[in-house]
Amino acid sequence: MYVYLFFSRTLALCLLCFFMPTCQALALPQIAGLRIGDYSTYTRFVLDVTENIDFNVFTLPNPHRVVIDLPEVSWHSSAQIVSRGRRISGYRFGLFDAGRSRVVIDLKSPIIIKKSFIIPRNKKNLTRIVVDIKPVPYRAMLMEIEKTRKKHTAKTAKTAPPKLSFKQNEKYPTVPVKPLVVIDPGHGGVDPGALAISGTLEKHIVLKQAQVLRQLLVSSGRYRVHLTRDRDIFLRLRQRVAIAQEMKADLFLSLHADSIKNRRIRGASIYTLSENASDKEARLLAEKENKSDVIAGIDLNDKSETVARILIDLRQRLTKNNSVRFAERLVNEFKGKIPMLRKNRRYAGFVVLKAPDVPSVLVEMGYLSNRQDERMLKNKKHREVFAKSVVKAVDAYFTRMRRLHSP
Ligand SMILES: [Zn+2]
DSSP: OHHHHHHHHHHHHHHHHHHOTTOGGGGSOEEEEEEEEEOSSOEEEEEEESSOOOOEEEEETTTTEEEEEEESOEEOTTOOOSOOTTTEEEEEEEEEETTEEEEEEEESSOEEEEEEEEEOOOTTSOEEEEEEEEEOOHHHHHHHHHHHHHHHHHHOTTTSOOOOOTTOOSSSOOOOSSOEEEEEEOOBTTBOOSBOTTOOBHHHHHHHHHHHHHHHHHHTTSOEEEESOSSSOOOOHHHHHHHHHHTTOSEEEEEEEEOOSOTTOOOEEEEEEOSSOSSHHHHHHHHHHHTHHHHTTOOOSOGGGTOSOOOOOTHHHHHHHHHHHHHHHHHHHHTTTSOEEEEEEEEEOOGGGOOTTSOEEEEEEEETTSHHHHHHHTOHHHHHHHHHHHHHHHHHHHHHHHHHHOO
């Protein structure tokens, strides 16, 4: 495509010039040569140009590339790379759009641009555009891209590299530099959720915990965080799911606290979505949590929202697997720090976990019907311990995702 564009344009210009001795087209700057120099810690890419021209360089991941944008140039036929060296697997060039030429360099592994600069005309009357690239871990490349993108977007929309889409591939999504974690404090407003004997309400417990968790995730510098609600307000279950989907969340965590007849039972439990509940209690719990909209006095036209049976399609399988992985990480991190039910990993048809493309987990943090649990859930220190454990689980989850999706 690039080469074709270049040649067709060159041909047109040549035909034009044949009839026009003082052809302006000849004034196009020309790439007279290009070279690659491999060094132990970096690789140098050099373009020799017949005029002083400006350029813009940036990188793209998956597949890893360096892109050099130039004003429109012609390409001398002898300007070819003989040896590609150890870090470059190929390259191409051509008109990108009107008035803009582009060089695309394919890379064998992740890199960042160490530096890029222009050496003004030398004795041969050639200007040199120099781009030095340095191999780095995949994550470092992504971080650099994000940084560059922001800088360029702020500077000029025209020369900025294209905005990265982190959800390009349904099957193997790439992991963004700062994944978005949506925390969903259950209930709220007209729906108080579970009630403790002392009068403590689930909706307040989970909101406070969500806010502490947000603070810790954000201060790690590794995540973007959004709360489905940040005050005492009601949200429909499907609104919570819609928020996660519309914001393209990378992880969704719904926080709850249960209450049951048997006051001796205490401990946290972790749920993922399943067509069939892991046990009777899990099924009943899902039914209870799914009634949120009914509790809030909403006339449900869509009855399917309240039934526990959830159909999981093929598209959801990968999401489901990732949800399970995150749930397992949570169990690992809670061990020894957060009291848990003996049967702490369970499955049921929670409506709020239905987003087909967002790995989603629901945590019942404990029982408000148990005095110890209630005291613990209201305790500031415990909130911090809980939040720290979740952050560790989130870290472990995304570390694994990155390892899976890096080349
Ligand atoms: Zn709840």
